[in-house]
Amino acid sequence: MITMGDEKTLGSEDVEVRSNxxxxxxxxxxxxxxxxxxxxxxAHLGRSKLGFADNEVRPKCWSQLLNNQxxxxxxxxxxxxxxxxxxxxxxxxxHQVQLDVNRSFITIETxxxxxxxxxxxxxxxxxxxxxxxxxxYYQGYxxxxxxxxxxxLNMSLIxxxxxxxxxxxxxxxxxxxxxxxxxxxxxxxFTLLYLRDFMTDSLYFTxxxxxxxxxxxxxxxxxxxxxxxxxxxxxxxATSSLLTVYSHDLKIEDKTFDNNILFSIFDMIISHRNxxxxxVIYSNFIVNAKEELLKAYESNISNFENQNDxxxxxxxxxxxxxxxxxxxxxxxxxxxxxxxxxxTSYLKTSNVNxxxxxxxxxSGKDQPLTNYNIKTVLNYMKNELIINEKRKIQIxxxxxxxxxxxxxxxxxxxxxxxxxxxITLVVLLLLCSSYYRHFPNYxxxxxxxxxxxxxxxxxxxxxxxxxxxxxxxxxxxxxxxxT
Amino acid sequence: MSGLRSVSGSTNGKNYDSxxxxxxxxxxxxxxxxxxxxxxxxxxxxxFITTIGIDFKIKTVEINGRKIKLQLWxxxxxxxxxxxxxxxxxxxxxxxxxxxxxxEKTFANIRQWFKTVTxxxxxxxxxxLVGNKSDMETRTVTHEQGDELSRELGIPFVEASAKxxxxxxxxxxxxxxxxxxxxxxxxxxxxxxxxxxxININSSGGSGSKSNxx
Numbered sequence: 001m002i003t004m005g006d007e008k009t010l011g012s013e014d015v016e017v018r019s020n021x022x023x024x025x026x027x028x029x030x031x032x033x034x035x036x037x038x039x040x041x042x043a044h045l046g047r048s049k050l051g052f053a054d055n056e057v058r059p060k061c062w063s064q065l066l067n068n069q070x071x072x073x074x075x076x077x078x079x080x081x082x083x084x085x086x087x088x089x090x091x092x093x094x095h096q097v098q099l100d101v102n103r104s105f106i107t108i109e110t111x112x113x114x115x116x117x118x119x120x121x122x123x124x125x126x127x128x129x130x131x132x133x134x135x136x137y138y139q140g141y142x143x144x145x146x147x148x149x150x151x152x153l154n155m156s157l158i159x160x161x162x163x164x165x166x167x168x169x170x171x172x173x174x175x176x177x178x179x180x181x182x183x184x185x186x187x188x189x190f191t192l193l194y195l196r197d198f199m200t201d202s203l204y205f206t207x208x209x210x211x212x213x214x215x216x217x218x219x220x221x222x223x224x225x226x227x228x229x230x231x232x233x234x235x236x237x238a239t240s241s242l243l244t245v246y247s248h249d250l251k252i253e254d255k256t257f258d259n260n261i262l263f264s265i266f267d268m269i270i271s272h273r274n275x276x277x278x279x280v281i282y283s284n285f286i287v288n289a290k291e292e293l294l295k296a297y298e299s300n301i302s303n304f305e306n307q308n309d310x311x312x313x314x315x316x317x318x319x320x321x322x323x324x325x326x327x328x329x330x331x332x333x334x335x336x337x338x339x340x341x342x343x344t345s346y347l348k349t350s351n352v353n354x355x356x357x358x359x360x361x362x363s364g365k366d367q368p369l370t371n372y373n374i375k376t377v378l379n380y381m382k383n384e385l386i387i388n389e390k391r392k393i394q395i396x397x398x399x400x401x402x403x404x405x406x407x408x409x410x411x412x413x414x415x416x417x418x419x420x421x422x423i424t425l426v427v428l429l430l431l432c433s434s435y436y437r438h439f440p441n442y443x444x445x446x447x448x449x450x451x452x453x454x455x456x457x458x459x460x461x462x463x464x465x466x467x468x469x470x471x472x473x474x475x476x477x478x479x480x481x482x483t
Numbered sequence: 484m485s486g487l488r489s490v491s492g493s494t495n496g497k498n499y500d501s502x503x504x505x506x507x508x509x510x511x512x513x514x515x516x517x518x519x520x521x522x523x524x525x526x527x528x529x530x531f532i533t534t535i536g537i538d539f540k541i542k543t544v545e546i547n548g549r550k551i552k553l554q555l556w557x558x559x560x561x562x563x564x565x566x567x568x569x570x571x572x573x574x575x576x577x578x579x580x581x582x583x584x585x586x587e588k589t590f591a592n593i594r595q596w597f598k599t600v601t602x603x604x605x606x607x608x609x610x611x612l613v614g615n616k617s618d619m620e621t622r623t624v625t626h627e628q629g630d631e632l633s634r635e636l637g638i639p640f641v642e643a644s645a646k647x648x649x650x651x652x653x654x655x656x657x658x659x660x661x662x663x664x665x666x667x668x669x670x671x672x673x674x675x676x677x678x679x680x681x682i683n684i685n686s687s688g689g690s691g692s693k694s695n696x697x
Contacts, residue, residue, distance in 0.1 A: 096561060099512040103530045139511065139561045140535045203566045236567045239536030248535055303502060303552065306574050313539050 019050075026053040034060050039068050046271030047337065051264030058263060059152045063182055065270050066189040069361070072374045083131055091129035093137035097122065100142045107251040116168050120149055123171050124187055132378075134385060135191070135199045140243035144195065145187055147247045147262060152183040155257030192377050193361040194275045198243055199381075200388040208351045209279060209358065210235045210242060215346045216283035224290055228297070228311050237316040238282045241323075245269070245278050249323045261329050268333075272340055273370065275362030280340060282319070284332045289318045340364065355383040405429065499543055499552040503662050504574055505655070508596055509581035510589040511560030514615040517645035518581065519557050522655050527646055534559045536567055546659055553659060565599060572603040576665075577611065577658045582624070584614045584642065590624045590632075597636055609661045610638040613654055618644040 026045065030052060033041040042061050045052065052058040072080075101122045108114040125145055129137060153175065168174055175183070197205040214230040225231070240248045250262040269277050286293070296314040304310035322328040341364050352358055360380060361372055412425045507515040516538070517531050523540045538557040543550055556575070558568040572578070580596050582589040593612065600610065614629045616622075626642055633640030641657065643650035 096511060100533050103533050106528070106530055106532055136563075138563060139533050139559055142533070143535075201563060203563050207566065234567075234570060236536060236570065239567060243535055248532075303554075305502070305504070309504070309554075309571070309574070312537075316539065 023050060023053050026050055027057055030057045030061060034064065037064070039064060043271040046267040047340075049334070049337070050260070051267030051271075054260075055151050055154055055258070055263070058267070059154070059182070059186070061267075062148075062151070062186055062270055066186055066193070069270075069273060069371055070189040070193055070374055070377060071371050072185070076374055080131060084127060089130065089133070091126065091133055091137075093129060094126060096139070097125050097129070097137055097142065100139055101125070104142055104146055105252070107254050108257075109254050112167060113164055116164060116174065117146070117149070119168055120153075120171055120174065121146055124149065124184060127184060128187060128191060131188075132192075132381075134381070136201045138198050138243065140240060140248060141191075141195065141198070143244040143247040144190075146252070147245075147266060148187055148190060149183065150252050150257050151263060151266075152179065152186065190270075192374070192381070193273075193372070194269060194357055196361075196377075196381050196384060197356050197358075200385055202388055202392060204388060204391050205353060205356060205384065206239070206243060207234065208353070208356070210238055212276070212279050212346050212350055212352075213238055213283050213286075215349070216280065217286055220283065220287045221290060224287065224293070227294070228315075229307070230311075233308050233311055237312045237319070238279075241282055241319070242278050246281070246323065249320060261326065261333070264333070268336070268340070269362070272364050273362060274340060274364030275357045276364060277336065277340065281332060281336050284335045285319045285322055285328075286315060288328065288332055288335070289322060293318055353384060353387045355380040355387070498550070500549040501663075501666070502552045502554060503576045503659060504554045504556070505577040505579065505658065506556045506558065506568075506571060506575045507579045507581060508558050508568065508600070509560060509579075509613075510583070510586075510592050510596075513560065513581045513583040513586070513589050514645050515560065515579075515581050516557050518579075518613070518615060518643065518651055518654065519555055521645040521648055521651045523555070525648075527648070529646070536564060537571060542655075544656065544659060546656065546663055549663070551659055551663070553655065555655075569599060569603040572600065572608075573605070575604055575608050576662045577609045578604055579611050579613055579654060579658065580638075581613045581615055582629075583616050584624045584629070585616050585619045585621045587623050590614075590628070593632060593636075607665065609658060609665060610636070611654065611658045611661075612636065612638050612640040614640070614642040616644060616646070617642040617649060618647045 030042070030045055033045060034057065042064055046061060046065070052061045101118050104121055105114045105117045108117060121142060125137065125142060129135060163174060171180060191199070197209060211234075213235045214225065214233075217230060218225045246265055247262055250259055252259050252262070265277065265281070269275060293314055296318060297310070300310060300314060304313070322332070347358060357363075361377060409426050409429055412422055412429070507519060509515055511533075514531075516534050517527060519540055520526050520528070520531065523542045534557055536559055540555045540557065541552060542555065543552050545551070556571050558564065558571070578600055580593055580600070582593050584590075597610075600608070612629065612633045614624060614626075629640050629642060639657065639661070641650055641654050643654055645651055
C-alpha cells in the first residue's frame, strides 16, 4: 500500500513533485501487477490513493478486473456479434440518447474533437441498448459512458493524432477493432455489474439506494441527522451524484482529458466491486460539511416555506461546492477508503430488492475476485424488471385508492349539511379507509369506495361504520369478559 | 454553476417582500434550463448540460416597487424523473409548462404534463404555457396551435427564444405578476398554503442580509 506523508509541512511545489514521483512509482508497480496478471494485487492498488494513477495503465487494469468479475463465454460473445451485426431494430430510447449525446462533452472546446467524441458515445450507447433491449436508458448514463470512453481512448495522445481533426463516420476510423472490443466489453461489464438497478423504466431502485444515505449519516452524526430530520426527507439531493457516479459535475478537462479524482472513484468501485461507494462518498460529504450546512440552514430558514425544499437545496448546493474543491475530495475519499464497506444491516432495513447490485455483483463482499457468469447477471436483471413492474402496479393502485378517498371527502364537503355532520362523515371515511386498507387485496378497497360515489354517501358510510363499530364493540366486550 | 445571488440592504432583516416558488416542467430537450440560465445569468449555450433530477436557482425581481424573490426549480424532462420532480410541486405558486415549437411531440405531451400538475400541485398554482425556440425556422407547431391549447387549458401563453433572448424575461415577469395579483386578491396567502407541508417556517424569523446559500 502506498501512503502519503503529511503534506502540510511541504510547500505546494514540493507536494507537486512528490505526488508526481508517487504517481510514477505507482505506475511501475501497476505495470508489474499487470505483467504478472495478478488481479488481487491490481485490486489492492486500485483501492489506494491515486487509484490506477493514470490513463496509460488504467484501461488495462479495468479490463483485467472487469473481465475477471463478469465471465462471458465465447458462445455468448459469438451470439453478441451476430445480434449486433444483424440488428436493425431501433431501441425505444434512442431518441432520448440522441438528445443527451448532443449535450455531452461540453467541456471539450474543439468542435471537431467534441463531435467525434459524441459520435463514439452515441455508437456505444446504441450498441449496448440494441444488444440488451430490455435495459432502459436513463439520463446520466451518457455521462458515465463518456468517462469510460475517455479512459480507454488514451486521450492524452489526441493532440498528436491527426485523424481526430476530421469528422468521422465510423468508429473504426479512430480506434482499432481490438480497442473497440475492449472498450465495449468494459462498458457492458460496468453496466451490468454496477448500473443495473438504474436501468429499469422507473427510479424505484435508484430511490431505494438513495435512501441508504440517511442511514449512513445517522450512524456518523446523530445530531445532524436529527436537526435536519433526514428520516423524513427523501434524499433526492444526491440523485445526479449517484446516477452518474459524480461524472455529471466532475467533468473531463479540456485538452488534458483528465480528471483523476473522477477516474479514481471508478477505480475504487471496480477494485472493491462495490457500488455502495457513491453512497458512502455522499454521506461523507454531508458529515464533512456539517458546520457549513448548519450555517446555511440558519441563514436560509426564512427563505423557504417548506422544510424539505430547504434541506434539499442546502445539501445539494453545499455538495456541489465541495465537489469542485480538491482538498475536500482528498478528505472525503480518504474517509471513504477507511470505511468502505457498508454494514449489511442498512440493506436489511431498506427497501432494496434482493437482486440489486448491492446484494451481489456490487456488494463489495468477497471482494474483488468473485466472478459472475453473464447468464446469472442477466437473470438478476430479468428479476429486477419483474419486481419493477410489480411495484408499478402497486403504486398505481394505491394512487387510485387515495384519489377515490379524496374525491369522496370532497363530495362530502360539497353537500348541504351542517359543518359538524360533514366533519363527522370525513372522520368516518378516514376510519373506514384505514380499516379497509389492512385488507390484503387492494381492489377490494377500491370497490369499497366506489359505492360511496354518488348520493348515498351518508347512508353507506353510516352502515359501514355501524358494522365496524359493532365489530369493535364486540371485541371490547370479549376483552372485558376475559378479564 | 451556481446562479444564486444575494441581495443586500435590508431594514427588517429580510431583503425581499415575498417569495415565489416557481417550477419549470416539460419534455426533455425543450430548453427549460436554457430559459432559466438566460433569465438568471443572461447566457446561452446551445448544448446546455442535461438536467438530472432537480436543480435550483434564485433571482430577485422588482414588481410594482416590491422586491420578490423567485425560487426557480428546474426539472429533468425524462419521464422516470417525475417520481422525484413531482415531490417538488407541493407549494409551487407558479408552474411553467415548456414545449419546443420545432417538435410536435413535446407539444402533444403538454396535456400529459398538465394532468401531472393537476394531480400534484396546489389547486391555486398559476400556470403558464411556453413555446420555446421561436427563433427556429424549422418550426412545426404554429403560434395559433399554442394559442388554441392555452385557451383550452385556460392558461396564459407566451412564445419565447432563449437563444435570441426573446420574451424570456416576459415569461417570468408575467408569471410573477399574475401570482402577485392572486396574492393581492387574497386568493392565495403569502404564508404558503401548501397542501400538507410538514412544517411551515415563519417568514418573520428574519435572516442576515448575506446568506450562504440563497
